[in-house]
Amino acid sequence: MSKQNNVETHTFQAETKQILHLMIHSLYSNKEIFLRELISNASDALDRLRFAAIADDSIQDEGDLCIELELDEEKGLLTVRDNGIGMDRDDVIENIGTIARSGTRAFLDQLTGDAKADAHLIGQFGVGFYSSFIVADMVTVITRKAGDEVSQGVRWVSDGGGEYSLEAVEKETHGTEVILHLKADEKEFLSPWALRSLVGRYSDHIGFPIRMQETGEDDEPEWKDINKASALWTLPKGEIADEEYQSFYKYLTHDMDDALAWAHNKVEGSQTYTTLLYLPSTAPMDLMLQRDERTGLRLYVNRVFIMDAAQNLLPHYLRFMRGVVDSADLPLNVSRELLQENELSGKIRAAVIRRSLDLIGKLAKDGDEKYEPFWAQFGAVLKEGIVEDFGNRERIAPLLRFASTKGNGAKHVVDLAGYVERMPEGQDAIYYITAENHSAAAHSPHLEVFRKKGIEVLLLSDRVDEWMMAYFNEFEGTPLKSVAKGDIDLGKVGESEVGDEDKAETEETKTLEKDLLEKIQAALGDRVAEVRSSRRLTDSASCLVLGEQEMALHLQRMLEQAGQDVPESKPILELNPGHPLVTKLGSEEGGRFDDLALVLYEQALLSEGAVLEDPADFVRRVNQLLVG
Ligand code: ADP
Secondary structure, X not given: OEXXXXXXXXXXXXXXXXXXXXXXXXXXXXXXXXXXXXXXXXXXXXXXXXXXXXXXXXXXXXXXXXXXXXXXXXXXXXXXXXXXXXXXXXXXXXXXXXXXXXOHHHHHHHOOOOHHXXXXXXXXXXXXXXXXXXXXEEEEEEEEOOOOOOOEEEEXXXXXXXXXXXXXXXXXXXXXXXXXXXXXXHHHHHOHHHHHHHHHHHOOOOOOOEEEEEEOOOOOEEEEEOOOOOOHHHOOHHHOOHXXXXXXXXXXXXXXXXXXXXXXXXXXXXXXXXXXXXXXXXXXXXXXXXXXXXXXXXXXXXXXXXXXXXXXXXXXXXXOOEEEEEEOOOOOOOOHHHHHHOHHHHHHHHHHHHHHHHHHHHHHHOOHHHHHHHHHHHHHHHOHHHHXXXXXXXXXXXXXXXXXXXXXXXXXXXXXXXXXXXXXXXXXXXXXXXOOOHHHHHOOHHXXXXXXXXXXXXXXXXXXXXXXXXXXXXXXXXXXXXXXXXXXXXXXXOOOOOOHHHHHHHHHHOOOOHHHHHHHHHHHHHHOOEEEEOOOOOOOOEEEEEOOOOOXXXXXXXXXXXXXXXXXXXXXXXXXXXXXXHHHHOOOOHHHHHHHHHHHHHHHHHHOXXXXXXXXXXXXXXXXXXXX
């Protein structure tokens, strides 16, 4: 920081400059969004002033909260002014001196260099105030915080390069003025007509009037309202066009894409409240991160913005939902703590969950074409609900989609009800396998007997799956069962692809001799808990099986890599009694017997997706056996 005549010069964080540069280039084709962003900030500032005035006597809500757009054609200036909460010096440094917030690095790493894809990412990152630099080569912010006694404000100036300056200035009223020095070729934003049309498109239904100076009848300039200024959710559904819902969504979320769907409901009765919930079409970057500060659901009490109440009104697994809740009955001074235990807010929360799940359900009913994109974006998050929200499990379960041995490759298109419908007579469980990735699941030896008998198996490879399935034991009365855990006895289930002859054969060779099993067990030592004959394998020689309650091996590995304690558990080695390698064991002795037993175990590990502890040793053993 350097100082001269009370003007301090600060440098942006290193990453800020990079982001600004990228943003200006990749958002250029959408440059008019700067206006929406600035109006949205101004409207937030007005919301916050109104709220602060309730709690703090030193802050007055003078009643005429509004946003002004002022044009100076001669100087090429466009000013967006609000009489909202304003900022003090520290706020300015914190809020607009810092674009690089947590996650910036990760964000930059995701950029591809492809303008279109990057624009999309940048939009999700939330460019806000900085989008001003798309059209302006210099931006001045003059602001004063409400409640500050001295009539001093702060002036922030930057050209979007590496630095900004700060200076104390006189300012009579609280609020913020953002003055854009428009670039020479962006003068179109000095046309009142163009601004009107942009406001109409983007900001018609924010809750505050937007005013612009226009020439009145006697040539005197006068301020005119140029938006409808009616909070969108307060209007009757029938009067709202889809485009209006969409533009309100963008105002609310700063998303550049349309919402996928929305639900607008008003509840009247013992409690009156309105919910307007949106399903975004793409997931924001940090969705999968386990963040505590969640945003996305704004709580209003009688149109007064109170707080972002996503934490209180939205469960974690619905953290992708966006929207507004407006309650007529909550007290204006409701605090987070109060929301936590308040009975009314409990009811609102339950309603928000129900409506969100209904909205998703409706999308699912509309068919795969609509549902697939949703599922691809948010499915893995929604699955957390199976664990987190027992009370709504029955609503969530039908919304789940899986890849399946009878589905469409790796696509998640199979639902549980459909699976149950397809179950052949005698099948009494929904079978699934979890693995590190789709191909490991699809090619697992555990599926062999199921394939042979034509029994469908769900192929689960999302990170959350193993965790979810530990809690998810039945669907509408049908148990869910992992094909890699416990004992599998398909008995007579399945299309009779296994002819009677085959059956007799399986029956006959079903078990390996006890002596042999014990000998193998001795050769493997404490690597496995047990060695037994398999009823799962038809082609492969061996596979590893876990107890019903044990954690899948791929998940154990993942947790171990993440440095977590994993409960000690040993797999069972199952051998295919019909496989020539296994039969061969019976006639081997000594070192060759031990080597072959070990190779069978190692093969099972490999097909599980594991990495062998000593791959070179494995290769040596296999080669020796091959040379034989
Ligand atoms: P975002 O709005 O997504 O937080 P911005 O970069 O647009 O990101 O703004 C950063 C912060 O600067 C805001 O969160 C707010 O605290 C502050 N800010 C921006 N514009 C205003 C304004 N007109 N009045 C008061 N504070 C503002």
